[in-house]
Amino acid sequence: MAPEYFSAFPRPSMIIFKLPIFLAGMLIYKSVSENRKHYVIIAMLAPLFSWFIGYFISRGLVVIEMFLIIGLAVLLINHGENSITIRFANFGKKFLSSRLSRFLGEVSYSVYLLHLIIVIPTIGILVQHSWFVDLPSALRFLLVTAVVLPVTYALSILLFKYVEQKGIAIGKKLIKTINVKTNEIA
Known part of the structure; x- marks a missing residue:
């Protein structure tokens, strides 16, 4: 833009x-x-x-x-x-503050981590086809977005739910354990 x-x-x-x-x-x-x-x-x-x-x-x-x-x-x-x-x-x-915005915020880090891993191979595959290369740039952008967005968000939701949230829960338990041990020593 x-x-x-x-x-x-x-x-x-x-x-x-x-x-x-x-x-x-x-x-x-x-x-x-x-x-x-x-x-x-x-x-x-x-x-x-x-x-x-x-x-x-x-x-x-x-x-x-x-x-x-x-x-x-x-x-x-x-x-x-x-x-x-x-x-x-x-x-x-x-x-x-809407549900959609909160959801997008929650999975944003996963989207950030994954999007290039999905965008680059997708474009790499598509540019091998002349029909794609011959499209106007705005249409190529929309097509790549239509392919990449659902895949990125589906994987991001899974990554958020099964990796990020689990990691946060483990981190909180570790911090709680460390705080308990520190308080016992003091």
Whole structure:
């Protein structure tokens, strides 16, 4: 959807390149906690600073980060009970608390671990067929998604239920045992 944006992160782990955005977050916090809007304006200078130090390749990335800063500030600033922002935030909270969202959150780590193991061979098999290669890219994406999604989630549910949950239960027992032994010694 935004290849220019994502291809602009050749060194994403270098903290110095992320420092301006960290500073922007600190300034937004200060703006919200002290109810001083001018800190948001100062925070908006962070993407410009990133551009000047050569981190950003395009002006579009600067604009995207400015919108992220403004959006975060708008969401965090105090609003009246019936404001559009509060209703939007409550809708988000309700959606994220739904059964579907909780389920997706529970199996997300398993999905993360499995998806490439399923995606790469699937694409590898499909690109051997000219009918697939000749499809428009959006259709190829949808086809791979339709094949990979059910398989990934079916396996992720099993992995979550029979490995992750069992491992968590064993971990809790071990911690409980260690705590009991530590309390007996003390």
